[in-house]
Amino acid sequence: MQAALSCLLAFKRIGIIRFARDLGLVDVDAQARRMLDLPAAGVGAESLPDLFPELIGNEASVRNVLAGKRTALHLEYVNRRDRQGELRFLDLLVLAGERKNEGLLAVEDVSGKGRMLQELTQQRHELLLYRNAVHFREHLISEAILGRSPAIEKVRRMIRKISRVPSATVLLSGESGTGKNLAARVIHHSSMPAEAPFVEINCAALPDNLMEAELFGYEKGAFTNALSARAGLLQEAGNGTVLLDEIGELTVPLQAKLLSVLEERKVRRLGSNREVEIRARIIAATNRDLEREVSAGRFRQDLFYRLHVVAVRMPALREMDQDVLQIAEHLLKVFAIEFKKKSVRGFTPAAQKRLLNHSWPGNVRELRNCIERAMIFTESQRIDADELTLLASRRNPARSLEIPPEGLDLEAVERQLIEAALQRSGRNKSRAAQLLGLSRDTLRYRLKKYGMG
Amino acid sequence: MDGGICVEKKKICLLGAFAVGKTSLIQRFVNDRFGDKYLTTIGVDISQKLLAPFDSGNGRMCQYHLLIWDIAGMDRFDKVVESYYRGAAGALAVADLTRENTASGLTRICRNFRTVCPTAGILFIGNKADLHPLKGPVSAVLEQVAESFGGQCRVTSAKTGAGVAEAFQLLAETLEKG
Ligand SMILES: Nc1nc2c(ncn2[C@@H]2O[C@H](COP(=O)(O)OP(=O)(O)OP(=O)(O)O)[C@@H](O)[C@H]2O)c(=O)[nH]1
Ligand SMILES: [Mg+2]
Numbered sequence: 001m002q003a004a005l006s007c008l009l010a011f012k013r014i015g016i017i018r019f020a021r022d023l024g025l026v027d028v029d030a031q032a033r034r035m036l037d038l039p040a041a042g043v044g045a046e047s048l049p050d051l052f053p054e055l056i057g058n059e060a061s062v063r064n065v066l067a068g069k070r071t072a073l074h075l076e077y078v079n080r081r082d083r084q085g086e087l088r089f090l091d092l093l094v095l096a097g098e099r100k101n102e103g104l105l106a107v108e109d110v111s112g113k114g115r116m117l118q119e120l121t122q123q124r125h126e127l128l129l130y131r132n133a134v135h136f137r138e139h140l141i142s143e144a145i146l147g148r149s150p151a152i153e154k155v156r157r158m159i160r161k162i163s164r165v166p167s168a169t170v171l172l173s174g175e176s177g178t179g180k181n182l183a184a185r186v187i188h189h190s191s192m193p194a195e196a197p198f199v200e201i202n203c204a205a206l207p208d209n210l211m212e213a214e215l216f217g218y219e220k221g222a223f224t225n226a227l228s229a230r231a232g233l234l235q236e237a238g239n240g241t242v243l244l245d246e247i248g249e250l251t252v253p254l255q256a257k258l259l260s261v262l263e264e265r266k267v268r269r270l271g272s273n274r275e276v277e278i279r280a281r282i283i284a285a286t287n288r289d290l291e292r293e294v295s296a297g298r299f300r301q302d303l304f305y306r307l308h309v310v311a312v313r314m315p316a317l318r319e320m321d322q323d324v325l326q327i328a329e330h331l332l333k334v335f336a337i338e339f340k341k342k343s344v345r346g347f348t349p350a351a352q353k354r355l356l357n358h359s360w361p362g363n364v365r366e367l368r369n370c371i372e373r374a375m376i377f378t379e380s381q382r383i384d385a386d387e388l389t390l391l392a393s394r395r396n397p398a399r400s401l402e403i404p405p406e407g408l409d410l411e412a413v414e415r416q417l418i419e420a421a422l423q424r425s426g427r428n429k430s431r432a433a434q435l436l437g438l439s440r441d442t443l444r445y446r447l448k449k450y451g452m453g
Numbered sequence: 454m455d456g457g458i459c460v461e462k463k464k465i466c467l468l469g470a471f472a473v474g475k476t477s478l479i480q481r482f483v484n485d486r487f488g489d490k491y492l493t494t495i496g497v498d499i500s501q502k503l504l505a506p507f508d509s510g511n512g513r514m515c516q517y518h519l520l521i522w523d524i525a526g527m528d529r530f531d532k533v534v535e536s537y538y539r540g541a542a543g544a545l546a547v548a549d550l551t552r553e554n555t556a557s558g559l560t561r562i563c564r565n566f567r568t569v570c571p572t573a574g575i576l577f578i579g580n581k582a583d584l585h586p587l588k589g590p591v592s593a594v595l596e597q598v599a600e601s602f603g604g605q606c607r608v609t610s611a612k613t614g615a616g617v618a619e620a621f622q623l624l625a626e627t628l629e630k631g
Contacts (some may be wrong), residue, residue, distance in 0.1 A: 053499050053520050057464045057540015076533050077496020077525075089496060114495055121525075122493045125471045129491075136551045194584060195489040337596050 015107040018097060021066055023048040023059065032107050035090065037083055048105065052092065054078050065094050066103045077114050089114030137163065137190040144186045145179070146330055147323030150426040151315035158312050159183065163191035169262055171247075171307040172285040174314030177365030180285040181245065183314060187283060188241040196240035199233050204249035212254060213270055216261075222271025234267055237280035247307070248288035252300060259303040317360035317367060319424050321431060324355050324367065331368055332383070335375040343381055350385040358390050366391060415450050418443070422452075458506050458514045463628050464540050466522045468562050469547035470555040474580040476523050477611035478547065482621050483521070487612050494525040497537050504625055517625055527558075530565045538569040542628045545620065547578045548595050550585045550608070556595035563602055574627040575604040578620055583610040 015032025019025050024047050045051045054075055064070040073094040080088045091108040145156050172180040188198045217232030261267055266275040284307050293299035336342050374387045425431035433443040467475040476494050480486050483500045500521045509515035524537050546563050548556035577599035599606045609616035
């Protein structure tokens with residue numbers, strides 16, 4: 001029987017390690033030595049856990065096996081890298097030995113089986129991940145860009161469309177604080193493969209020559225400090241996205257270069273005449289009115305037209321009606337988690353009214369700061385109006401209205417304002433009246449007067 | 454330094470659904486490497502790392518030798534998985550910030566883990582922060598799960614390395630001494 005057993009073990013390529021009660025090694029047979037890449041004599045290890053750290057934590061179970069309190073201890077698919085760095089899978093089985101106070105550890109190389117299992121599991125996981133990725137992208141857009149107002153619905157619709165065309169250049173405009181950077185990231189994450197890079201650069205941050213080097217890259221020696229060659233951001237972004245923030249600050253000569261990049265999809269590093277292909281999507285963002293910049297001669301018209309093909313305007317918070325409340329509630333939850341203040345559940349009606357009436361010149365960023373501050377200091381379950389610190393409100397816009405030297409037509413201005421309010425409110429008359437500081441009836445009267453009803 | 458530093462071996466486990474980034478977090482922490490290619494882990498893979506020495510009180514310096522267990526197959530819980538967990542002083546419970554169900558799924562996994570290691574500390578990790586444009590705190594779901602186990606929550610990216618060393622360090626600080 002003993003001989004037959006040895007034969008079976010050898011045939012099945014099962015290695016045997018004998019160890020003592022204190023887990024000190026007694027003997028490691030040739031088969032086990034081969035599997036564990038150990039020298040023919042000596043093992044350089046004193047105890048079983050030195051050889052198999054996988055047994056650490058399980059010492060008591062091993063002793064129980066030796067004491068006959070437990071039949072065996074089994075560890076499956078223990079990962080090992082062999083000398084070539086190849087992954088191998090070992091199966092470990094701890095048993096009581098023939099001699100008293102001695103244990104056996106049977107090691108079997110199950111790499112073949114392990115690889116097969118690996119492949120099958122991998123396929124299953126990849127399929128599930130793929131399904132999830134599609135789902136995630138869809139969700140991301142609605143999770144990141146909150147609100148139900150027509151203005152923000154339009155943004156979401158556009159981003160959904162843009163995310164299906166990963167090569168299209170995009171222009172994001174909107175006042176500062178409206179979330180242009182977030183929108184750019186959402187466009188990136190919803191249209192690119194997960195590993196695609198997102199790089200951003202602020203066009204106002206660097207002087208012209210550095211900006212150029214940063215964007216297009218340079219060869220060694222192209223200028224005094226170019227000690228080694230470097231790829232530009234446009235190239236580094238690979239198949240991902242480059243966000244050019246504050247594009248309105250780019251100088252006219254760089255605007256010309258950028259235009260040619262957008263048209264040719266190629267760049268030349270400074271000091272090189274070899275062209276490199278650009279595959280990344282370019283998103284430009286600005287809080288300036290580029291059309292006005294064009295008229296003033298500060299922005300190239302051809303670049304403006306090129307960028308304007310796919311343009312998304314991020315609405316100001318004051319154009320988003322009741323969305324202020326939804327976003328405020330969301331931010332409240334976020335900060336409740338961050339500041340461990342989950343007892344704070346919402347806003348009092350007075351606070352809600354205050355949020356709705358403020359004009360939010362700093363947009364979502366201002367709202368975020370406002371809620372953050374309130375959440376830090378509040379001790380109640382509902383944030384009240386006086387806990388909201390608001391920037392000086394521009395509720396009274398008189399100072400931004402000036403009478404031009406040639407005079408104006410007050411009725412025409414009034415008509416324009418009414419029309420603007422109707423547009424902003426999605427032609428909801430009550431809301432338009434609210435925006436104009438009029439009662440519904442007064443608004444109705446004026447609409448009739450101007451034949452706008 | 455003579456007679457100075459005591460080295461203590463500590464076993465910690467990485468828990469969490471497939472592809473949340475358990476292997477990647479270990480690779481980042483131990484070898485400061487990251488690979489985009491996904492190769493699902495089968496069985497158990499142990500990595501080791503020596504942490505910086507700390508003063509264990511009474512002026513004696515101590516150092517943790519971490520045995521980090523990368524464990525596969527969280528969808529089952531049997532004798533084999535039990536022996537993978539046994540003796541762990543702590544665990545990182547990892548969720549993928551882009552897959553909400555990986556956060557809720559941690560409840561079952563951690564409950565199983567706690568039946569084997571009732572006193573082990575668990576630190577909850579929302580990984581793949583680089584893929585999530587909302588730079589806020591971790592997802593509310595993960596936060597809730599963490600709270601129900603009395604654990605803290607952190608956000609990491611194995612890809613950029615953000616928060617990774619801090620997470621392992623924080624877990625080490627909560628391990629029971631001795
Ligand atoms: N973008 C990004 N990808 C990550 C991050 N961490 C892991 N990944 C990727 O996610 C995939 C899965 O990562 P793994 O580390 O293998 O996940 P795991 O949890 O070990 O998976 P299993 O072994 O199957 O349980 C790989 O393609 C990784 O490159 C991260 O922080 N950011
Ligand atoms: Mg893995």
